[in-house]
Amino acid sequence: MSVPADEPGNPAHAIFERFLRAGECREVLGCFVELCQQLGLQGSGLQLYHGLKAALNYWNAKALWSKLDKKAGHKDYDQGTACAGTKCLVVGAGPCGLRAAIELALLGARVVLLEKRDSFSRNNVLHLWPFTIHDLRALGAKKFYGRFCTGTLDHISIRQLQLILLKVALLLGVEVHINVKFEGLVPPTHKAGGWQAVLQPSSSPLTHYEFDILISAGGGKFVPEGFKRKETRGKLAIGITTNFINRHSRAEVEVAEISGVARIYNQKFFQNLYNKTGIDLENIVYYKDDTHYFVMTAKKQSLLKKGVILQDKADIESLLSPENVNWDALLSYAKEAANFSTNYCLPELEFALNHRDLPDVDMFDFTCMTRSENAALVREHNGSRLLLGLVGDCLVEPFWPLGTGVARGFLAAFDAAWMVRRWAAGTPPLEVLAERESIYQHLSQTSPDNTNKNISQYSIDPATRYPNINLQAIKASQVRDLYLVGTVEVDSKRKSDNRLSIAAPGAVSEELLSWCQASTAGYPGVAVTNFSTSWTSGLALCALIHHFRPDLVDFDSVDSQDAIQTNQIMLDIAEQELGIQPVLSSVEMATMTEPDRLDLITYLSHFYQVFRTSPGPLSPCGTRGALLFLSKLQKSRNLAHKRAQVRNPHPDPHDTPKPCPLPTLTTPFGFAPGATPACPPPLQPPRERTGENSDACYFCGCRVYILERASAEGRFFHRGCFQCRRCGATLRLGDYAFDEEDGHFYCSLHYPHPPSMDLARDEASALPDGEECTGLGIVKELVRIFPSWCWHHQHGWALTEAPGLAQLWLPRQEVPGAGTDPPARATILSQYPDLREEEKYPTWKRTLARRARESQMKRFCRAQAIQRRLEEIEVTFRELEQQGIKLEKLLRDENESPADQQTQWTNQLLYLVQKKNNLMTEESDLMIAVQELKLEEQQCQLDEKLRSYMNKEDTLKTPEDEKAEQEILKQLVEVVNKRNILIQLQEEKRLSELQA
Template sequence: MADPVNPSHATFDLFVQAKTCQEVKKHFIELCRQLHIDPKDFRSFYTKIKERLNYWKAKALWTKLDKRASQEAYQQGKACLKNKCLVLGAGPCGLRTAIELSLLGAQVVVLEKRGEFTRNNVLHLWPFTIYDLRELGAKKFYGKFCSGSLDHISIRQLQLILLKVCLLLGVEVHTEVEFQGLIEPTGETGWMAKLQPQSHPATAFQFDVFISAGGGRFVPHGFKHKEMRGKLAIGITANFINGNTAAEAQVAEISGVARIYNQKFFQELLNQTDIDLENIVYYKDDTHYFVMTAKKKSLLKKGVIKQDYSNAEQLLAPANVDHVALCIYAHDAAYFSTGGKLSDLQFAQNHAGQSDVAMFDFTCMHRSENASHVRERRGKKLLIALVGDCLVEPFWPLGTGIARGFFAAFDTAWIVKSWGMGVPHLKVLAERESIYQLLSQTTPENTSKNYSQYSIDPKTRYQRVNLSSIQAHQVQHLYDGDKTRPSSTTQDSQCVMRRDPASGFEELLKWCVKHTNGHKNVNVKDFTQSWRSGLALCALIHHFRPKLM
């Protein structure tokens, strides 16, 4: 007679195999109940689940997580023991950041507005990202993860993998809760969040670190965004149902075909269908995923765009797009590019229950001017940092989104470590901004190839990094101090300016002379003639930001 199955082993299997966010959470709660562990006991949760779940399938996972946790940067999970971190957004970057903060020993709470993970779109993964996820046990949770030559994964699957790791490390993840802003400290409480529903238990959570991974255009107060616009380029994404049949499995993926490399293909597509594309990518994952860049002229001709406008927002506004025509356009492009081998292309559904096809302008890119900010009220400081799309929007044809997103997650964890170790706030901000300067330049070629040595320490990943390229005095504008009790230095300087305006003028002139001294052909004597050639201004910029000149 076979031994009875241990209920916790069976529940762990269900947890590992769960295919939706709510299923994951349900099986996790049941597992905690069976093992008599409080999921809110973040300090010792991972240790207890390892001790009590004596199951061979789980042990392989503990080995991987233990290896990550043993990295020197985490100081055995004691670097941030006193810190409480709120992470907004359970996208891949928010969850990846939460994992790192948890390994540092912080208490971590993640808030997510949606109740389910529904994004079918597929992400291209850089080699380091594949290695990183494998080391977190991605294969244990999703057997098909990057098998063979595959180097991509759907956003939904990636979220599920990272959610499971988060929960096992003691991170609290709350779904269907909307963040509506920060609540400043009172005499009795610290920084808190205004949430909907107002009765949600996370409303009582007090924190000293706030990480926004809210995505897209969501940027907390205190951050400015730059908009970078190039020549109009219209992207289309489409997801079709993957029936996982033998015939579908035979259809070759298209890792990226651009017009300049295969003009014959694109000319035939245009001749036979009137569809004019710059490039097309096809990945096979949970869905058949296509992403393409379409020419405006062909979209107008095919009736996808109803009326031509020079303004991109007007041009692609929902009212100016024929959704049925867009579906036909995407379907025909997908059918032709796969040689008609995907004969039964039916659209998968998006979160709204509609055909999962979208059109967007990817030439308008947003990036935050800064990656971090410190706010202080009633003597309580809050470190605020951005990760993911609200820090830098990805340029999809290069597959940079998730790779740079993970780099930003590690960089953010690195400065939270400094914050937890008591490093002065201006120094923390200066270091974060120094590292941020490198992010948009990263490629698989110019980052370290020694993936096994990667940690939250930027020096293990960036080939050339100067953690003090920006100095503390250059980031004072990123500190928003308590307005009710200005520091004595602020009061003193205000008094001086009020008492004697001339002395302020002289002080400023002395400062300019000091910081331009020694530069050729620069001799600052006043605020008029000395600046006409522009050399004095260049000298001043060179003094503080030599890399810019």
């Protein structure tokens, strides 16, 4: 007679509890086998799950069955019959492979999972998106790991995540085999046979297992035959991960995590790190879980200087090879970076050990990331079909461990399960493939912000996760090449060649000349017949601009006798008002000869690209874009710096700064929000230029060809030479500082006299006398500009509706009549606690801390995506430049070439110029996003400082405290204003694009 499972002392009960607590892969598998033997259960699949549930019905087990039953009861699984009779092989027991296996088991399929290792040893910690947290909770994660996402934790070690998923998979009947390596497929030898696998060791009984579904989750280094890989390459990127032992002491608990900080928006932190330690990083993250986990991106020169890398080598594989790395120096580098970033508050750091019993530190290259061009394919042999799908890193390789990999991996696992469901339902193979590829198009762009908000409704059905998805975006006729019959001849290691071809069609020079002639027809003194002498006077360029933008220039006022000045004015207007960078200097324009026509053709092609979409004159805001905005932003910064120098040319560092009136809030374009641009500005004499030779780099003096030419402040240079004079950091257009006194360029951190980031504004005070920078004055100014500022009868003023901006609280004491609500636009904000009422709202600190962490994480994720794309653009620029240099040399060759050949080469060059212009626009869009991130970071830091003063009782505040508080308020107003302006710009740009 068997003992009831819920009776005290029941052996099965004790074994199950050991299974739940097991912390090693082999221990989990051993406990599960022992449990099944104790209960006399055999087999696999959901039948095994139901047997376990019937046998283990004590309270702790029943709580877990309740969660799994609720999951299994979803309509998508058809009570576990949707894929009955389907036999699946899943390769890889990483988080994504295990998650896919769980979904296939819930569908009722027989699932066999192979893993070549026998232990889970990856301590690295993953950030979890909200939907992944909800998904894991629904699988009973807290039953297996009680600390799962407790408090503000939103991350987990890979090792713990694998253990949770392995236990769930076993309970649902997945057959898991460790120490078995998948090496390939064996097609059926006869019509009645099925597909099998080549395994190592060959003695494994699974060599005879026949299956009709293969899901590969084996990582980026293993992709089954037939799949094509696409490569995206950025600039050199060297990552370092390290794990230290977490003893969970009070001192360790009190050290704040770093959700992520990036140089792209917080240069000061990394400069301080470099000054103190010599360590030069691009970013760093710190999480606490089973270990103290740090991940960072290090600069190569820093690693060389610190002796981590022994010799500089061009080949990345050789650069990071073990024989070229000083292991002890790497450990020291990682520990020092960890100590500095946590302000040396962690107790003595001791490295955790990896699966080789060595300090868990790794240095790796993620310069080149790969993704599969297709997510699935079908193979047929001897009439037997095999459906193959990819999940995890072998589908899309993530470039940063911020939850993107595991979140998109889980989404891909759901998508793969949906594909198998459709396959099992008898959907024609090409339709299954077409639908899978339609869904796959969404995966690389997914984020918590663009997936469906109701995460509790997520299922394997793509419509529950992806908004407005079109499952027929790709047609069956477009995926015929993914249905492979017989022997596979595709080289799975072949990388798709995504380099630009110089043979692509471009704007024809004759068409460009005809367009210029039509656009300048009828203007007195203008006769465009060529790309040289017709343009020397500057009148032709003036006519071209006036034709499309008569608001920018008065053609009749142009002095046709001063060609250099006229050309300079037109170059300035094109740059400042149209976002078109000069390719030639005004002197070169005025002395244009036939051999120089190539430069002019490329310059005029920019106008063609900007204006050709409009047959008539453009509206004043029609051409506003990222390039134009950055040009104006940079001009505004320089103007602010000049004014500051005029007011105080030799500031005394010991002077006490005096309160200054709050400046009038304006847009980057020089007029107040909602106002109309002024009439065309009067023509001004050209500003002094020093670089009159456009084909010589201002920095290195070497030849700079058209495709590699960039310009700023009238100087021409190679993009690669555009660096900070002090630190050598690469500068980008729209994010640099220029000192006219010494003629040098700087990053904003190293500008000799750093100007504020102020945009152009009037000098007059916007506040009445006596209120200048007081809290009341700032409140009034904010309310004047932002109607969304509103009053709470108990708490004070708060910004609640401006998009993308955080709430800011001002003390009630600052505002007269605080006991009554002001007029109609007042809003009650009772959901937000007063920062002074800690006793009444004991959780406000935790709420604010959680919001700050979420904001920091979002900011860092955006920064990483921007940084990666900027690096990819930089690589593409180099490819374009190399092709452009070859073409330009051919066109400038003294040996005469046939006219048709010259025309072909010119057209190819213009095509490359167009590609470059498009990249510059995208780069400028990204740089605007960088400006937004910088302002967000500033606002976050100022909010934190302000909160520390506002939490202090007024009676305890010193005069210095009050002064500091007012200064922070003033700075905060300026940052909020700038962020609002950028938001307005993005809205204007979006509307302009819609109109176009």
